[in-house]
Amino acid sequence: xRATAILYGLLALFALCAPWIGIYPVFxxxxxxxxxxxxxxxxxxxxxxxxxxxxxxxFGFAAYVTSWLITAHAMGPGLAIVGGMAVAAFxxxxxxxxxxxxxxxxxxxxxxxxxxxxxxxxLEAPFTGGENGLQGVPRGSLFGILSLRSDVTLYYLVLxxxxxxxxxxxxxxxxPFGQVLKAIRENEPRAISLGYDSNRYKLVAFVxxxxxxxxxxxxxxxxxxxxxxxxxxxxxxxxxxxxxxLGGTGTFFGPVxxxxxxxxxxxxxxxxxxxxxxxxxxxxxxACVLSFRRGIVGExxxxxxxxxx
Amino acid sequence: MSEIFGIPVAVILxxxxxxxxxxxxxxxxxLGLAVIFGLMGVVNFAHGAFYTLGAFAALLGLQYFGINxxxxxxxxxxxxxAVGVVIERLLLRRLYGLDPLYGLLLTFGLAxxxxxxxxxxxxxxxxxxxxxxxxxxxxxxxxxFLPLYRGWVILASVVVCFGxxxxxxxxxxGATLRAATENAALLQAFGVNVPLLKAAxxxxxxxxxxxAGVLASPVVLVNSHMGTSLVIxxxxxxxxxxxxxxxxxxxxxxxxxxxxxxxxxxxxxxxxLVVFVxxxxxxxxxxAGLFGRE
Numbered sequence: 001x002r003a004t005a006i007l008y009g010l011l012a013l014f015a016l017c018a019p020w021i022g023i024y025p026v027f028x029x030x031x032x033x034x035x036x037x038x039x040x041x042x043x044x045x046x047x048x049x050x051x052x053x054x055x056x057x058x059f060g061f062a063a064y065v066t067s068w069l070i071t072a073h074a075m076g077p078g079l080a081i082v083g084g085m086a087v088a089a090f091x092x093x094x095x096x097x098x099x100x101x102x103x104x105x106x107x108x109x110x111x112x113x114x115x116x117x118x119x120x121x122x123l124e125a126p127f128t129g130g131e132n133g134l135q136g137v138p139r140g141s142l143f144g145i146l147s148l149r150s151d152v153t154l155y156y157l158v159l160x161x162x163x164x165x166x167x168x169x170x171x172x173x174x175x176p177f178g179q180v181l182k183a184i185r186e187n188e189p190r191a192i193s194l195g196y197d198s199n200r201y202k203l204v205a206f207v208x209x210x211x212x213x214x215x216x217x218x219x220x221x222x223x224x225x226x227x228x229x230x231x232x233x234x235x236x237x238x239x240x241x242x243x244x245x246l247g248g249t250g251t252f253f254g255p256v257x258x259x260x261x262x263x264x265x266x267x268x269x270x271x272x273x274x275x276x277x278x279x280x281x282x283x284x285x286x287a288c289v290l291s292f293r294r295g296i297v298g299e300x301x302x303x304x305x306x307x308x309x
Numbered sequence: 310m311s312e313i314f315g316i317p318v319a320v321i322l323x324x325x326x327x328x329x330x331x332x333x334x335x336x337x338x339x340l341g342l343a344v345i346f347g348l349m350g351v352v353n354f355a356h357g358a359f360y361t362l363g364a365f366a367a368l369l370g371l372q373y374f375g376i377n378x379x380x381x382x383x384x385x386x387x388x389x390x391a392v393g394v395v396i397e398r399l400l401l402r403r404l405y406g407l408d409p410l411y412g413l414l415l416t417f418g419l420a421x422x423x424x425x426x427x428x429x430x431x432x433x434x435x436x437x438x439x440x441x442x443x444x445x446x447x448x449x450x451x452x453x454f455l456p457l458y459r460g461w462v463i464l465a466s467v468v469v470c471f472g473x474x475x476x477x478x479x480x481x482x483g484a485t486l487r488a489a490t491e492n493a494a495l496l497q498a499f500g501v502n503v504p505l506l507k508a509a510x511x512x513x514x515x516x517x518x519x520x521a522g523v524l525a526s527p528v529v530l531v532n533s534h535m536g537t538s539l540v541i542x543x544x545x546x547x548x549x550x551x552x553x554x555x556x557x558x559x560x561x562x563x564x565x566x567x568x569x570x571x572x573x574x575x576x577x578x579x580x581x582l583v584v585f586v587x588x589x590x591x592x593x594x595x596x597a598g599l600f601g602r603e
Binding site (some may be wrong): 046049051098101102104105107108109110112113114116117120121123124234238241245274275276277278279280281282283284285286288290293 | 352400403404407408409410411413414415417418419420421422423424425426428429447537538541542545546548552578581582584585586588589592593596
């Protein structure tokens with residue numbers, strides 16, 4: 001327990017100092033956005049064992065909505081992000097409502113197909129800018145008070161939001177709702193026989209996950225200043241699955257580790273290996289599934305539990 | 310009667326035929342998916358990648374070894390099928406007995422490896438494969454012009470699909486396969502080599518995907534991502550048809566191709582979406598799929 005506390009303390013210290021020790025803030029913000037996305041995804045996969053293959057739809061569509069609200073309607077970043085989250089929540093309600101009608105692999109295929117539907121909508125809808133996406137999204141100032149033009153200011157805002165989301169997900173999982181969700185994960189027929197309306201719990205988890213994914217996507221668009229088709233693409237859905245799996249599904253910190261590794265890999269490895277990044281990600285996927293299904297954090301926790309036993 | 314709703318009949322029939330060609334590919338691919346899933350409980354996400362590999366095998370065979378279309382039609386599926394057998398023996402085998410989601414994730418990783426490598430080696434631009442001479446040109450059916458090659462694609466895939474259906478439903482080998490689907494452990498106790506059967510099934514399903522790839526190579530541009538979006542549509546087709554049924558996979562594949570073609574005539578913007586919308590409707594009205602059993 002103490003080792004964990006020390007580790008969290010060191011990480012918090014690192015996160016606070018990052019802009020001052022030569023780490024590019026935009027890179028850190030992107031990392032935090034994807035970590036948030038992976039944590040939101042983990043709520044669904046890790047605690048509800050629902051494998052969604054279409055989560056990029058929420059991340060990417062919210063990014064579009066936020067960018068569109070800012071560029072076309074001159075809305076402030078705060079409201080625009082709330083708008084993006086609201087649309088993601090609604091999308092989550094529709095897609096989740098359809099997908100929870102089936103289980104397991106069917107659930108995965110349905111979310112994949114509906115995610116692709118959202119992709120095509122983004123490709124063809126008039127407000128998304130087609131192949132170019134929405135570019136030149138100004139950061140503006142938060143509720144007209146705090147200017148976000150400086151990378152460092154925005155970095156601390158993103159960090160604050162990330163910590164809030166992280167703690168919120170912890171709270172949700174430890175709440176009675178989260179415990180029922182875990183019970184459904186372990187044995188759905190039994191949870192139903194105990195009187196729990198399992199579909200309602202699953203749908204709420206899905207909508208929560210979609211909303212937080214939307215928040216991550218909206219923030220990411222604000223940080224980078226654009227929303228493009230790659231945000232809604234199926235490959236982004238694949239990436240968030242990999243981040244969660246690599247770090248450890250069903251652990252709190254796993255998705256953060258996974259996101260940090262994959263974003264760093266994409267950012268720095270692409271200089272060395274060029275276009276092989278996709279193939280390398282595939283290799284990591286295969287290695288993960290074959291040899292450490294509990295993920296890095298999950299395996300470490302298991303190792304420690306073994307040693308203590 | 311040369312126009313319906315102001316659209317020339319020839320245009321409608323032309324699009325319907327294009328739809329039928331696409332439907333042939335959907336049918337071949339969803340058939341392979343259904344066979345693999347039925348026996349192994351694995352949703353083969355790499356199916357689109359094997360389709361792409363089939364097309365590349367034909368293209369490279371022609372460019373480097375001068376292998377003609379008809380030989381490629383036989384050799385490419387065999388070669389890709391052999392790759393499938395190796396993958397089953399080395400990787401997929403380790404996941405039996407685990408949550409089927411892991412099989413889905415593993416094959417997703419495999420698809421990324423195959424498509425990422427092809428993209429890196431051959432670039433993003435597509436290459437065209439020449440239509441074989443004996444099938445170039447077309448026939449005038451008076452109400453429409455039928456390009457011979459497209460007619461051949463439809464014919465070939467319908468024959469292969471129903472051939473596969475016949476083997477599985479009407480032969481001794483098929484009976485053994487179906488027995489393994491019902492209860493693999495019991496079948497093994499009777500002395501049937503079930504692991505071999507599984508490897509052969511995966512190889513066979515993958516070979517069907519590769520065959521579709523060879524058939525497609527003269528009508529599409531051969532590139533690394535030709536299977537990526539196709540496999541998603543095929544998944545939707547499988548959800549619509551219900552995964553358990555072979556005949557369901559064939560019929561819904563062909564039907565959805567035609568519906569897609571028809572949408573292209575009436576409302577082109579929706580042609581990419583129509584399959585997914587139908588999937589959503591089927592999920593609301595009949596969650597197990599049209600031909601499926603829960």
